[in-house]
Amino acid sequence: MSGPQCCSNPPTLNPNSGGGHVEEIGGLKSYVTGSPNSKSAILLVSDIFGYEAPNLRKLADKVAAAGFYVVVPDFFYGDPFAPENSERPVMVWIKDHGADKGFEDVKPVVDALKSKGISAIGAAGFCWGAQVVVQLANTGLIQAAVLLHPSFVSVDDIKGVKAPIAVLGAEMDQISPPSLLKQFEDALNAKPEVDSYVKIFPKVAHGWTVRYDVNDEAAVKPADEAHADLLAWFAKYVK
Numbered sequence: 001m002s003g004p005q006c007c008s009n010p011p012t013l014n015p016n017s018g019g020g021h022v023e024e025i026g027g028l029k030s031y032v033t034g035s036p037n038s039k040s041a042i043l044l045v046s047d048i049f050g051y052e053a054p055n056l057r058k059l060a061d062k063v064a065a066a067g068f069y070v071v072v073p074d075f076f077y078g079d080p081f082a083p084e085n086s087e088r089p090v091m092v093w094i095k096d097h098g099a100d101k102g103f104e105d106v107k108p109v110v111d112a113l114k115s116k117g118i119s120a121i122g123a124a125g126f127c128w129g130a131q132v133v134v135q136l137a138n139t140g141l142i143q144a145a146v147l148l149h150p151s152f153v154s155v156d157d158i159k160g161v162k163a164p165i166a167v168l169g170a171e172m173d174q175i176s177p178p179s180l181l182k183q184f185e186d187a188l189n190a191k192p193e194v195d196s197y198v199k200i201f202p203k204v205a206h207g208w209t210v211r212y213d214v215n216d217e218a219a220v221k222p223a224d225e226a227h228a229d230l231l232a233w234f235a236k237y238v239k
Contacts, residue, residue: 006127006151006175007090009211010083011053018057020064026109031057031072034064040238041069041118043109043142045102045129047210048090050080055210056126059227066231068238069118073109075102075132099131099152106132110141122238124230126210127151127175137163144237146230149206150176158187164195166233168226172205195237201226 015022020033031051042063046056051074060070081093106123113121122144125133130150137145138160145165147153153176158165165188169181178200188196201208201222209226212219 006048006206007081007083008205009207009213011049011055011211013049013052013080014054015052017052017054019061020057020070025071025073026106026112028073028075028105028109029078030074030109031060032070033057033060034069035067036069036116038067038069039117039119040067040234041071041113041121042234042238043106043113043121043123043133043136044070044072045075045106045123045125045132046072046080047127047129047207048076048081048093048097049211050074050076052080053210055212055214055223059210062227063231063234066235068122068234069113071109071113073106075105075129097128099128099135102129102132103135106136107141110136120238122146122234124148124234125150127207131157134158134161134165137161137165144234146233148209148226148230149173153184155180155183155187158184159191161188161191161194161196164233164237166196166229167198168209168229169198169200170204170206170208171200171202175206199229 051072064070121142123133124146130147131152134157136142147167185198212223
């Protein structure tokens with residue numbers, strides 16, 4: 001995640017955005033939305049801008065409206081990447097917020113959801129969050145995974161996947177380009193026991209599913225299409 005695309009179109013963070021609320025789950029402050037009586041939960045693992053991004057919370061509300069209990073943890077402990085801080089560029093910031101630590105932090109969240117009576121869990125990871133989710137998909141801790149414009153994910157990571165997985169990528173992505181996604185697809189096709197698909201969205205760039213201008217119809221349309229694909233995948237496997 002060293003390229004400029006991971007930092008482009010930063011959202012204006014808003015701790016009061018969304019129709020849900022913030023509570024602590026598994027030791028992490030989390031944006032929570034949806035019915036607490038649902039037996040199916042979806043974890044959304046953010047990009048480097050964190051859990052207060054309004055578009056991400058709006059997507060969480062959309063997933064909740066489909067019947068899921070949705071949790072968006074703050075893996076950065078109140079310290080999301082701040083592009084205006086020239087003294088702490090992303091490659092410095094990332095040293096304090098590696099995806100491996102995110103994976104360790106997500107395990108208590110999964111345990112907490114199960115203790116609430118949740119019987120099925122799906123997880124979607126955006127950019128930075130994709131590495132956390134692919135590790136979850138390699139452990140059997142979740143029932144389904146979606147990676148959206150992933151960063152840091154390798155072909156070896158994909159080879160280890162045990163849960164049904166969908167990979168949504170961008171045609172104009174320098175971080176996870178179509179050539180890499182084709183390798184993901186080949187690796188997944190070699191695992192017929194794991195349902196999967198890889199989809200490349202034309203004319204969009206890295207981050208298009210959560211870092212788009214809500215007033216730009218041309219940007220909203222492919223984001224909505226990706227959100228619909230995410231929802232369809234979880235409706236199929238998280239129940």
